[in-house]
Amino acid sequence: xxxxxxxxxxxxxxxxxTSWIDPKGALSVAEQQAGAPKAAMNNYLASDIPQQxxxxxxxxEAIPQLAQNPAALANTNFFMQNWQDVCVINGIxxxxxxxxxxxxxxxxxxLAEGKPTVAALIAAALTPNAPMGYVSFxxxxxxxxxxxxxxxxxxxxxxxxxxxxRADPDNExxxxxxxxxxxxxxxxxxxxxxxxxxxxxxxxxxxxLDTLYLSRLGxxxxxxxxxxxxxxxxxxxxxxxxxxxxxxxxxLCSAVSLSSGGFDTHGGNDQGVANALNNVMxxxxxxxxxxxxxxxxxxxxxxxxxxxxxxxxxxxxxxKDHWAVxxxxxxxxxxxxxxxxxxxxxxxxxxxxxxxxxxxxxxPGGSVRIGPGHVQNAIRKL
Numbered sequence: 001x002x003x004x005x006x007x008x009x010x011x012x013x014x015x016x017x018t019s020w021i022d023p024k025g026a027l028s029v030a031e032q033q034a035g036a037p038k039a040a041m042n043n044y045l046a047s048d049i050p051q052q053x054x055x056x057x058x059x060x061e062a063i064p065q066l067a068q069n070p071a072a073l074a075n076t077n078f079f080m081q082n083w084q085d086v087c088v089i090n091g092i093x094x095x096x097x098x099x100x101x102x103x104x105x106x107x108x109x110x111l112a113e114g115k116p117t118v119a120a121l122i123a124a125a126l127t128p129n130a131p132m133g134y135v136s137f138x139x140x141x142x143x144x145x146x147x148x149x150x151x152x153x154x155x156x157x158x159x160x161x162x163x164x165x166r167a168d169p170d171n172e173x174x175x176x177x178x179x180x181x182x183x184x185x186x187x188x189x190x191x192x193x194x195x196x197x198x199x200x201x202x203x204x205x206x207x208x209l210d211t212l213y214l215s216r217l218g219x220x221x222x223x224x225x226x227x228x229x230x231x232x233x234x235x236x237x238x239x240x241x242x243x244x245x246x247x248x249x250x251x252l253c254s255a256v257s258l259s260s261g262g263f264d265t266h267g268g269n270d271q272g273v274a275n276a277l278n279n280v281m282x283x284x285x286x287x288x289x290x291x292x293x294x295x296x297x298x299x300x301x302x303x304x305x306x307x308x309x310x311x312x313x314x315x316x317x318x319x320k321d322h323w324a325v326x327x328x329x330x331x332x333x334x335x336x337x338x339x340x341x342x343x344x345x346x347x348x349x350x351x352x353x354x355x356x357x358x359x360x361x362x363x364p365g366g367s368v369r370i371g372p373g374h375v376q377n378a379i380r381k382l
Contacts (some may be wrong), residue, residue: 001124002253003336003367004126004301004334004335005248005253005254005255005256005296005299006119006256007120007255007256007258007299007300007301007302008107008119008256008258008302008303008305009139009237009257009258009260009280009302009305010103010106010138010258010303011263011280011304011306012103012138012139012261012262012264012306013262013264013265013307013368014097014099014308014309014322015273015306015311015326016088016265016269016289016305016320017310017326017327017377018042018309018310019042019058019269019277019310020057020080021058021271021275021327022090022348022352023042023044023049023056023057023089023346024041024042024046024312024350025045025046025048025049026040026041026042026044026045026046027043029038032044032045036317037313037316037380038224038314039313042242042270043063043065043270044059044060044063048062050079052080052083053084054344055083055342057075058130059075059076060072060075061073061074065270065271066274070278071275071316072278075279076346077282077285077289078283078284078285081285082284082362083115084341085331085339086331086341087327087331087345088344088345089328089344089345089346090327090344090345090346090348091132091325091346091347091355091370092325092326092371092372092375093369094270094309094324094325094326095324095371095372096308096355097322097323098322099264099307101333102324103139103140104157105224106305106307107139107376108372109372109376115348116142116143116144117139117140117143118376118380119257120134120144120147121132121380122134122254122380123147123148123254126255130253131165131221132152132252132253133148134147134148134149134150134251134253134256134257135149135151135243135244135247135256136254136256136257137187137237137256137257137258137259138258138259139154139257139258141257143244152240152243152348155229155233158229159226161222162222162223165182166178167277182331183340189243195209196209197209216364217331221251221252224251224252225246227250228246228250229246230242230246234286236260237258237259237260237280237287238283238287240258241290242290245291245300248296260280262279262306265307265310265319266315266319266320266321267316267317267319268316269310269318269319269320271344284304287300288302288331290331296310299335299336301330301331301332301333301334301339302330303330303379304328304329304330305326305329306326306327307324308323308324309352310322310323310341314368325353325354334382345362346362354369365374
């Protein structure tokens, strides 16, 4: 089994990161109240931006139109509870405002097509022989052949594969065949495999025989997964993480990709971002709780990113359009080492342009803009 479980969460559509973890507020009430289109970065005041330690976030609850919307509190609730443990990377120049390209760059580090997601690379490195080393529930899941992507949504199908001789996979007494007959079938399979594998000289056919044989052996591994499955799987991204944690505990998985949408806010940006973050931030809290409940809190690392950001100011529909500057949030443990929390790397201007850094000190004043390749290289090194 792997020492760590890598969880990537993609915020689909291009999250307005200035309404999330790189806050930029209006400089005055007059600017805040001006009608659309308007130059104000956001409909909360710069003076309302909260900060704990080094972590700042967007106070959506301070936007007058969202004052009665409980969803607006999701961002603040999460960071008030977790600011000491999160690391933020701001000012990531995605070099694109196209959804597919930005999504690919966020998780492969490259704009080019066909590059594997970092989750597949991690699975290939940490659990190369596991039957479901990389589990995908969405997001960018191109593997380029380095590791297969497993869909793990249908618990009933998993149980049937694990217990093919049961009429009801949840009932150990509902057997089609006795255990003695199952043992004779297994012995016959072993004998047939040994004979055919020994006599087979064509590499491709021999590989196919090996794959079939190993897939049947994998039933025992799936039985281990069933032992760790929860009685009730939760909804959304928390449920996906819950299933991946079960597979990780069974020694079958080291990486999972998750996705949550609703961030393409060309109209009604504030309401849209509040609702979309309300589907994400409480569930990030829940993922942390699930890891504690499973006894693997020191073995789970979570990375959250998006296609790109949104334009400074608002359009005629009180929305925001595509903008190439993005952010990333991460927390957790990798190989027993805690990701340093209460840390912000990278900066942007008041109008959300990236500020070049010195690559040695990571302080402003250098000549390097953070790009998705830098982020992915750092994740791979970690």
